[in-house]
Amino acid sequence: MSAAEPPRDLATRKADALTKLAGPTADAWVATAAGDMPYLVPLTLAWLRERVVLATEARSRTARAITATGTARLGLGGTRDVVMIDAVLESSVAVGEAPDWLAEGYAERADWDPRAAGDGYLFLVLRPDRVQAWREANEISGRTLMRDGRWLG
Numbered sequence: 001m002s003a004a005e006p007p008r009d010l011a012t013r014k015a016d017a018l019t020k021l022a023g024p025t026a027d028a029w030v031a032t033a034a035g036d037m038p039y040l041v042p043l044t045l046a047w048l049r050e051r052v053v054l055a056t057e058a059r060s061r062t063a064r065a066i067t068a069t070g071t072a073r074l075g076l077g078g079t080r081d082v083v084m085i086d087a088v089l090e091s092s093v094a095v096g097e098a099p100d101w102l103a104e105g106y107a108e109r110a111d112w113d114p115r116a117a118g119d120g121y122l123f124l125v126l127r128p129d130r131v132q133a134w135r136e137a138n139e140i141s142g143r144t145l146m147r148d149g150r151w152l153g
Contacts, residue, residue, distance in 0.1 A: 007139040010153040014145050017083045017133045020076050021047040025111045028074040028085075030054065032065035039065060045074070046109035052087055052126040053106050055095065055114040063122050067092055072126060083133045087126035095121045 008016065020026060026047065031040050039061045046053040052074060056063050066072050066089050076083040095103060095114045102123055107113035114121040131146035133139075145152060 005136075007142070008135070010142065010145065013133045013139070013143075014151065014153070017131060017145060018047075020083055021045075021052070022109075024109065026076060026109070028052075028076045030062055031073040031075070032062055032069070032071075034061070034065040034068050037061075044110040044112070046106040048102065048105045048109065050128075051090065052085065052128065053102065054124045054126065055106060055110070055121055056124065057120050058094070058122045059120065063092070063124065066124055066126075072124075074126075081135050083131065085126075085128050085132075086130040087128050089124060090127045091125045092122050093125075094119075095123055098123050 026045050027042055028045050029040055030043050031038065033039065041060075041062050043054050043056060043062070054062075070089045072087050072089070074085040074087060076085075093102070096119065102125070103113075103115055106123060107115070114123075127149060128146055129149050130144065132143040133145055134143040
């Protein structure tokens with residue numbers, strides 16, 4: 001998209017963001033902080049039941065920070081087609097104790113199954129609180145698609 005193209009309307013941005021989230025092997029940069037230590041890591045996610053599901057080692061900085069603070073920020077896409085999500089931890093569950101919809105849904109969407117990695121992995125289920133999407137500067141205005149956990153428009 002060039003800056004000369006008109007900005008997408010809210011419905012189109014939402015549809016594009018959901019396509020990016022629901023796509024096979026959707027990858028995101030996951031930002032967390034615990035104390036004064038910010039941390040950024042790439043993880044594959046699954047979009048299940050209007051939630052972002054991540055799988056990571058329970059002992060990782062990311063899992064520890066999310067479970068301690070209850071929040072994370074995720075960025076999908078490149079700088080000229082970004083979806084930013086501020087999310088709240090809804091639940092965390094060891095992969096071996098996860099319900100079928102969660103474990104099988106994640107494995108199908110993410111194209112890998114953390115249950116095969118052995119003990120020590122968690123599923124982190126995150127509820128989006130704010131979602132923003134934009135491509136170029138002409139989409140900065142109106143970039144918020146979700147506020148306080150509710151889709152706009």
